[in-house]
Amino acid sequence: MGIYSCIGKNLDEVRESLYNGKSGIVFDPERKEMGFRSALTAYLEKPDLKGVLSRNQRVYMPEQAMYAYVATAEALKNAKIDQDYLDRNVVGLMYGNDSSADPVVKAVDTMRAKKDTTLVGSGAIFQSMNSTVTMNLSCIFKLRGINLTVSGACASGSHAIGLGALLISNGLQDMVVCGGAQEVNPFSIGSFDGISAFSTRESDPTKASRPFDRDRDGLVPGGGAATVIIEEYEHAVKRGAPILAEILSYGFSSNGDHISTPNVAGPTASLEMAIKLAGIDINEIGYINAHATSTPVGDAQEAKAIYNVFGDRRIEVTSTKSQTGHEMWMAGASEVIYSMLMMKNEFIAANINFENPDEDSAKLLIPDKRIEKKFNTFLSNSFGFGGTNATLIVRNIN
C-alpha cells in the first residue's frame, strides 16, 4: 500500500493522523476570491519530483498523477517490488480517476488568449485526458499488463480495486497496481461548489466535514492518491511477498435513479452482493468504512442501507471523510488503506465531528472517539454520481 493524502504523505503519517483524529481541512482564500460559495478544501502540498523523475516524465503529469506516482512508489516498495521485477513480469494497472480539469482550463485559457495551440505545450494533451494517471504510471514504471483508467465518479477507486481483483480471480493477471487519484484545485470543483454541495462552515474548517452528524451541511472536497498492489495469493506466497490482506469480494450496483440524489435500494444491493460473494457470516465484519460524505441526503440514505443489511448488529461504522474531506475519485482506494491501517493497528479512528445523531445515524454504532479494537474483516462503501455503487470486503492476513 502507499498513499499521499491531506492527512499524511505516507502510510506512517496517515496512521498517526487517523489515530489522533487529525483533520486535513483548511480555508482557501483563493477560492473565495474566485467566487466560490465555500472556500473549504483539503490541503496537500504538491510533491517535488524534480530529481526523482526526468523533465520528460514530469511534463506529462498533472498534479493527481504526481500524487499517484508517490503513492505507487511507496506501495511497490512496501510490496517488495523493484523495477527489475516490473521489467521481468507482466503487471497490470487499474486506477480510478474521473477528471483532469486544471490542465484543460489552463490550455483553453492559453488558446483563447494567444490564438496559438502550440503555446499550450507538449504536456497539455496528456495531462488533460481522464486516463492521465494510468498513461503516466504505466510509462514511468514500464508496466505491460492491463492499462486502464476506471471512471466511476466517487466510486472510481473502489471499482478499480474490485475490477483488478476480478482480473486476478479470473486468471487474467497475476498482479495489478490499483488505486485512485484526485486533483485538488479550484477549477476541478468549481461546478461542484456551484450546485451547493459543499459545507459552508467556513468559520471552523476542521469541523466542516461531519458525516452522519445531525448538523452536517455538505461535503468538503479533498484529494491525493492511494495505491494498493493486489496479487494472486499463491503468486504472492511464491515470491515471498508481505501479504497484508485478502479481498474477499466486490459488490456493485447502479441506482438507476436520479443523477445526484442517492437512493437506498442501490447501495443496499451493493452491500448485499458483496456480503453474499464474500461467503462469510455477516458477524465476521468488524468495521464498516462508510461512504458518508457529510451531505444531508447521502449520509441518511447510506445509514438506511447499512441498517437494512446489518440491522441491530452493533458493528462500528465511521466515515474517514470526517478527517480527509471527500477524496472523490481517490476515496474508494484511500478508504481501503485507511481501514487497512486501522485493522493492522487494532483501532478504529473516530468519526470526528459526530456530535449529535439524526434519526438514521442513531440506529448505527458510530464512535465519535477513537476506539482500540481488534478486527479482522472490514467492509468499505463507495458511491458516486449517476448512482454507481461499489462495496469491498477485505479480510486480514497475519
Next chain:
Amino acid sequence: MEKVELINKLNLILAQEFEVDAAKIKPEANIKETLMLNSLDAIDMIAVIEYEFGVKIPAGEYAHIKIFSQLYDYMQTALKN
C-alpha cells in the same frame, strides 16, 4: 537586442526549461542531442521561445535549425524584422 545578449538569454532559458547544464550549449552543438529533445519536446522549445521572445518559429523553418548557431542566427534575424 545585441547578439551576445540574445545568445546568453536563449541559452539560459533553454538550459532551465530542459534541465541541462548551460555550459553544454555551444554554437556548434546539436540542439536535439544537447537538450535531449524528442519530437514532443521540440514543441516546448518552440513554445518557450515564443513566450520569451515573441518569435514563432514555423515548423518548416525549425526543420532546418540543427545546431545552436543556426538558432541564434534565425532569432537575430527574426527579432530585427
